Structures are given as C-alpha cells and as structure tokens.
Amino acid sequence: MTDDRPSDLAPSTDALEDDPLTKERLRKYRAVVEDGGFPYAYDRTDTASELHARHGNLEPGSETGETVTVAGRLMNTREMGKLAFGVLQDVTGRIQLFVDRRTIGDDGFDEFLELDAGDWVGAEGEVITSKRGELSVRIHTFSLLQKSLRPLPDKWHGLKDVEARSRHRYVDLIANEESRTTALARSRIISELRRQFDQRGYIEVETPVLLGEATGALARPFETHHNALGEDMYLRIATELFLKRLVVGGLEKVYEIGRIFRNEGIDAKHNPEFTMLESYEAFADFDDIMTLVEEVVAACAEKITGGTAITYQGRDLELSGPYPRATMLDLVRKAVGVDIDYDSSLDDLADLARHHGIEPDDHWGSGRFVEALFDELVEDTIWQPTFVTEHPIEISPLSRAHRSKPHVTERFELFIGGAEYANGFSELNDPFDQRERFEAQAAAKSAGDQDAHPIDDDYLLALEYGLPPTGGLGVGVDRLVMLLTDKHHIREVILFPTMRPE
C-alpha cells in the first residue's frame, strides 16, 4: 500500500502525547496507574433500564432512600458550580449521575470534574429525581474503572461516516443509539429463530465449514490450504448436503444457523460472509415448510416490532401468514402477456427473452428462460410477502420433482419487498434422480455454464442409504434482520462487515 498516512486511531504513545486532545487524558491515565491502577471488577446492583423500570413514575424532587450502584461509560458532563451532572450509558440505556458537593465531598467533587467524556465509571448513590424530574443517582462515591484516551464523536451528530462506522464499530456503538438497537435486535431475532425451531423439536447441529469441495449451492468458494493434510480446501457455500446427511442418519429434524462464505461481490444485499439458517424436517413436504416459514417470520416480527405490520424503507408490509402463493410460470406469463410454458420452443423463448432485454445462453433450456424472465420482470415487483413456487427442474438440482406436474419441482422462494428471504423444497431423495441431476449439472458446466453444482459422491452414497421424504428450508438471516430493523444495507446488520484492509 502506497498510502502510508498515519492512521488517526493507531495506538501510539507518541501520538497520544503530542495531540492536545489526548495529552491530558494520558496524564490522568498514568496518574491512576501510578496510584495503584484501575479496578479489576465493579459490583453493579442495577442497570439503567432496571432503575427506569423500577422508578419510572417518581415526582420531580423525589428521594427514594434507596442506595444503588451503576456502571457504564460517561457520555457527557454538565457542571454547575457546586453541582454537576453526568450521563452514564450502559448496554441498557442511560442514567443521570447527580453530583452534589455536599453529598460527595470536596475531594470527590473535584475528582469527578477530572473525568472525561468516554471514561468508564462505576458510581454508588441514592436514587432520586432532579427538580426537572430526571431519574438520577445522587452519588456518594464513584470509581474510574478505565480511562478513555480518545475523545468521543460529536455528542449530538454522533459518528456518521459509513466507513468509519464500519471499520471502528466500537465507536459507532458508543456514539449511535441506532447501531446499538440494531445489534440487540439481531441478537433477539437469532434467539427467536432458535426458540422457534427448538420448540418444534428440531435439533441444532454444526456441520463443517472447511471442506474438500464446496457443494450444495451455486457460488464461487473461498479457497484455503490445510498444511498438515497437504490439501487445498474450501469454505462452505451452503450447509444443505451435510444437514440432509444427518436426516439420513436419523436425526429427522435438524437446523443450523451458520456462517456461509461466498467469494463474490459486495453490495447492499451481499457480504462475502453471511449467516444462513437451514432446516430439514423428515416426513414434511414443501407445503409444510411454507407454513413453517410463515410462522417463524411472523414470530420474529412480533418479537422485534411487537406486531406483524411493519414499515420497510417507507412502505407498509404485513408479515402475518398465510402468504399468497403463485407459480413462477404463472407470474412470468402474466408479466410477458404470452401464454408460454415449459414445452414452448426454445426459439420462441429466446425471442421473448431478447424482447425483454435478456441475452440468452446457448445451453439454456425452457427452465432457464423462465427463471431469467422472472428475475428480469417479476422479482422486483413483489412487495408483500409472496411464495413463488414450482421452480423448473432445470434450475433446482436438489429439489424433488413435482408430484403431479412435469418440468417443475416442489420448491418455493419467499419474496418480500423485491428480495428473496427464504428458499425451500421437498427434498430430492431419489439417489438415481439425484445422480442424473448432478451429471446434468456437470454437463452444463463443461458446456460453459458457470452456475452449475459440483457432484458430491458421498452425498449420493448417503441417499442410497435412504433419505426419508423431507422438507428443507434456507433463510437469509442477515436479510431478515434488515427487514425487521428497516435497514437498506447489509453492513448495517453485520457488526464487522467485510472491508478492504486499511
């Protein structure tokens, strides 16, 4: 890298010494160290939100007589001569410190005035309200738990720069309430997902990330190398084939919430590493799984927003099921205004595709044409939750053929707000059919199709032992979090999104 500007946040004693903004903080830090150092722990009795919950309705000027300890980051101080106010922020919220020279004593008061915004502070005192009614702790003593050597971002505008917020997420979390709320919402959504599957009798499992071959989806993998084995290896691009092996093994209902890696571009909806939930349930079909999806999505929405009617990017959405269902072919027919089907001639389909600005590949069958037309004409137009069903066999190499219709599978994708949120199907469990599908994929690949699945021989062996009828599901967890937190960009729901190294 030729750009060798000194990093503004790189740790350097010299830099801290030279910068007038940090020099005083460093002096105070060293004074504490020389005086015995910072505490190793602090005994907190209450969080900010616990105090607000317990004393939310006090009259202005109340004194509870209740002594508590609180701890958090000091965000701001307001000095008033013989009084001072501090704002302490912990993970649950904020609580005001009320500092009265008569209560804390002259020494304590002067020490409090030495604190800087950003310092970690523990304080003990009485729960009161100020004359304006602000719930406060009128402190008797306090302890500087750790000095902050760096100034905080603007206390009103926070930290706005997208790059700085992503690279230095800790600063973003300190300064921006919204970022904290989103991080907590993500945690709650993942907890709720676990709860939903656990209570349905699913077993949470972990399957390998590091593989000899990346199978189960269409995506470029990250490559790595195992030194002791002397083998090139790949990071997983899906968990699908391993989870179905477990159903073969008799675990019957399994799910995994795991990190998936795809060596592809970064944009508003894609991060190279992202979180996917996959589940497989023996004796269920795609219809059962659609119902499951409706219930799980609605449950997560209620957990986060308190209801199923949400606003996403300024538009209303209703997430309670059942969601309307429409076949991919019917949606495409409606969009193009031509009564095509999977037996239509490839020449006619190619003309139709070109008419809509799609340049077909030579190896496309009717299924690929329908998919391309769907992507081009329909996908963006779906706003309310909708199950798109019956994807063509050609583009669904792991889905079971439809029980009564030719050319298509028992598959669905859930679209909301123009984006895909879930994908599921009745799982293909016929080992012969699966082998043919894999071989068709291999043929397509050697014919120049980049988007073709690799063959997984051990998976075929597993199918020969017998996969019961099974319904499977994949859900993009990051996107679900985006939906429920009204975020446009995936980096807003991933604490440390992938970035070019600085």
Added chain:
RNA sequence: GGGCCUGUAGCUCCAAUGGCAGAGCAGCGGACUUUUAAUCCGAAGUGUGUGGGUUCGAAUCCCACCAGGCCCA
C-alpha cells in the same frame, strides 16, 4: 468490470469565479446549587486522503494511486 460521486480539525459541516482555510461540538481557563446538545465569559489550537503536475499562487484545475459511497453488469 463500467459509470457517477465523495475524502477539509477528534466528530459534524462551511470555504463563487484558483487568491491569507472557517464554524459548531469536543478540548483548555473561568463563573454558576437542578442541568438535559445546559448557559455565559475568556484564551488557545489543530486540518485540505497519498504522490506528482499546471500556476506568481491549488482544498479548488489535471494525472496516477489509496479508501469509501451510489447506480449498472
């Protein structure tokens, strides 16, 4: 990969046509016994992403590079 755009103080932002680089917050000193982005007074300070080029003179124009954003593929 293509197009457009951005990068100025710790943070948020100004700086017509090229002409002494500014403010608010933060920080520093002071006043203030109920503040809520406290307020008031005072002093000071620091910066044009990196490297070149054009020019008497560049934050501004040109080139390359670095990082990022938006849109498209």
